[in-house]
């Protein structure tokens with residue numbers, strides 16, 4: 001191999017290392033730097049059903065949690081594939097601006113426990129919150145702490161059990177910082193809404209003026 005070819009090869013692999021730019025939903029080439037053309041036109045968008053109401057108040061989600069979206073979120077969350085963060089953040093930021101524009105002053109997230117953080121090395125909802133905040137030039141605020149490492153909600157199907165599973169497992173980090181503000185609460189997926197309900201309750205008990213929720217995806221049949 002000539003020196004030039006060898007250097008070109010190294011340059012190419014470094015470029016791919018820093019800019020993999022794969023579509024997070026199918027692994028194909030990301031045509032626009034975020035996702036591929038096919039996924040952009042065929043993803044399961046929530047569209048006019050983006051906002052759901054529940055005990056958590058209102059929650060907006062740009063996507064349904066199924067097919068390639070479900071795979072992409074599982075890869076992100078459990079395999080640490082962070083390449084889709086820009087894409088996820090942009091979709092969430094747009095959805096929040098469309099559905100809740102002017103209704104919140106600050107952004108926070110549903111935290112994982114310390115034990116989970118040690119195992120997974122990153123807090124998936126914190127990263128989503130940070131990504132969606134990039135274009136708004138604000139930093140998300142840590143308002144909640146998860147004090148109990150309860151069993152994962154994904155292993156609990158029953159609605160009442162999911163509610164019981166999260167009761168009392170979150171606490172406010174600094175109520176003085178929470179009070180009086182209108183919060184956008186970020187999580188990866190909304191299923192029954194039990195986790196969001198509990199976190200919204202803790203924020204409101206700490207004096208939050210309002211809480212609206214935002215997730216990347218929503219389970220369709222709840």
Ligand SMILES: [Zn+2]
Nearest residue numbers: 023026036039
């Ligand atoms: Zn794709």
